[in-house]
Amino acid sequence: MSALPAAVAGDLIQAVYFAAALLFIIGLKRMSSPKGARAGIVWAGVGMLIAGLITFLWPGMHNDILILTAIFVGGIAAWWSGKRVPMTAMPQMVALYNGMGGGAAAAIACQELVRGSPFAPAPVVLAVIGALIGAVSFSGSLIAFAKLQGLIKKSLRYRGQQLVNFLVLLATVVGGAWVIALHGNAPMQLVVAFFALALAFGVLVTVPIGGADMPVVISLYNACTGLAVAFEGFVLGNAAMIIAGMVVGAAGTLLTQLMAKAMNRSLANVLFSNFGEGSAQGGTIAGSLKPIDAADAGVMIAYAEKVIVVPGYGMAVAQAQHKIWELCQLLIDRGVTVRFAIHPVAGRMPGHMNVLLAEAGVPYDLIGDLDDINAEFDTTDVALIIGANDVVNPVARTDKSSPIYGMPILNADRAKNVIVIKRGQGAGFSGIENALFYLDNTRMLYGDAQKAAAELIQAVKATE
């Protein structure tokens, strides 16, 4: 396609890739502060656009129609789905798009391997490792998507699961090593078996992981895809892919660690422990659940001096963030001090709650994270828990036998009164009974968070 001499086109392409890599790093850097965040994605977007366009000039490229068709179809589908989903479904969409990237990296490796031409040692090693990581990230992310989307409801666990997973991984690695030993010039059956095993491993390792751990897993697969992209970038001699992939791989790994740390669990623990298996039996908790109606709860918060709102997944599910903010504005106008306390792993992604509150227009200065707000619960009249569960469970501080023991929690139980808005009486996502709900100063307001918030608004208005 290129009308330029090959050497000139090559230099031009490299220059544009260099600029793209720079734009990605600047974009990510800007995304790390609230003020410049919006501009950050635009910078990165420009980098992606120029890198994509210049690639058409690559010497010897053909199949332009096929390339354009694939970009068009994939792009439109992603555009349509990305614009259409509600904000609450964003975690699974990130998982889905991330899986697609992993799949693309695996496809690049797959194509190089079926070509059957012999490789130099370093590229074949990285091609195979990248293929393995990319394929696992692809199938694993799809399972994560299906779970968060509610397409898969159960976490499949069975006896000997670790052993089965280990054997599948072992077989995958042996297959990969075999491909490497053949310098990438492997028979088709072997390549197919290798990819099938890698994909199967991604499914097997993700299926038993519970919904509460999904943020960590999505973040991990995000980092994995980055690494796979970097490795395939090396195989193709593409510096932009190496840099962008590696930056994401490192950043994603750090982010994953931050998240796992916030839950006081190691990554190995998230991936390989049978979390939730023993918790079904749970500890029996003395006391009873004491319901309250919206009118009483409304009076309680209307005459409080200080209210801390603790949002959780229940708020996301009910899309209640706007109503909650409306309620809080009413309280603020009455002179009540209102703050929002956000646990790092509340919701399905770190910062999930922040995104939703930002959508509703809650100013940042009202929002506190774990460290800076926990001391304030002691001086708080009402802690209003909206669909949060495990992140406020005091069992994490006290009960050594609990699976969430040691996880830092929001000390909502130290507030003078606690009102919990909750859909029903069932246990939380992790299946652990919440001791907070049984405390003497806790009242349960049953119902959908949005409806409950609307009722509270009426109740607060009625006190005027």
Place this chain on the structure above:
Amino acid sequence: MTGIIALYIFMLAAFTGYEVIARVPVILHTPLMSGSNFVHGIVLVGAMVALGNAHTPLEKTIGFVGVLLASGNVVGGYVSTERMLEMFKSSQDKRKGGKA
């Protein structure tokens, strides 16, 4: 590209990624995860080159799937990140607007 140069790039890029994210406030973790998800969409250029050099029907099929998936990653990653960050644009204005 020689192996040792690539090794340097790997190392420097890894530190860059680490540094870029080290001082990120928690509130931006989700948009940043989504944003980095968009950035590894650069796999698209690799997938384009792979498809652009494909000859047999099998290679073309795999290459096509690669480009299809990669463009989903790019566009989906951009749209979702943009939607999230849109909300952080000007909370001050929103606060005024919300009360009006």
